[in-house]
Amino acid sequence: MxxxxxxxxxxxxxxxxxxxxxxxxxxxxxxxxxxxxxxxxVTGLMELKKDKKEFWGYVCIIVSLFAVYVSIQGFLLNWV
Incomplete structure (x- = not known):
C-alpha cells in the first residue's frame, strides 16, 4: 500500500x-x-517498516517535516 x-x-x-x-x-x-x-x-515510513531501522528512515522523516513546514509557509505568504 x-x-x-x-x-x-x-x-x-x-x-x-x-x-x-x-x-x-x-x-x-x-x-x-x-x-x-x-x-x-511515505519513503521514510517504508524504510522504518523494514526490519533494519536504518538512519535514512529518520532522515527522510525529518526532511519531510521541513518540506511540509516550508509549504505551509508558502500557503500563508500567498494567502495575504
Missing part, C-alpha cells in the same frame, strides 16, 4: 513540477512542496 501511495504522489509531484516549468507560473509550488513532503514521509 505504501509503495502505491509513493508512486501516486511522485507522479502528481512530477506533473505539477513540469507544469510549473512549462508555464513559468509558480503559484502551484506550495502544493508541490506539500506533496513532495508527503512522498518523502
Amino acid at each position: 505504501l509503495k502505491r501511495l509513493r508512486i501516486f504522489l511522485s507522479v502528481i509531484v512530477l506533473i505539477l513540477s513540469v507544469y510549473s516549468l512549462i508555464t513559468q507560473s509558480f503559484k502551484l509550488m506550495p502544493y508541490s512542496m506539500f506533496l513532495l513532503g508527503a512522498m518523502i514521509l
Whole structure:
C-alpha cells in the first residue's frame, strides 16, 4: 500500500513540477512542496517498516517535516 501511495504522489509531484516549468507560473509550488513532503514521509515510513531501522528512515522523516513546514509557509505568504 505504501509503495502505491509513493508512486501516486511522485507522479502528481512530477506533473505539477513540469507544469510549473512549462508555464513559468509558480503559484502551484506550495502544493508541490506539500506533496513532495508527503512522498518523502511515505519513503521514510517504508524504510522504518523494514526490519533494519536504518538512519535514512529518520532522515527522510525529518526532511519531510521541513518540506511540509516550508509549504505551509508558502500557503500563508500567498494567502495575504
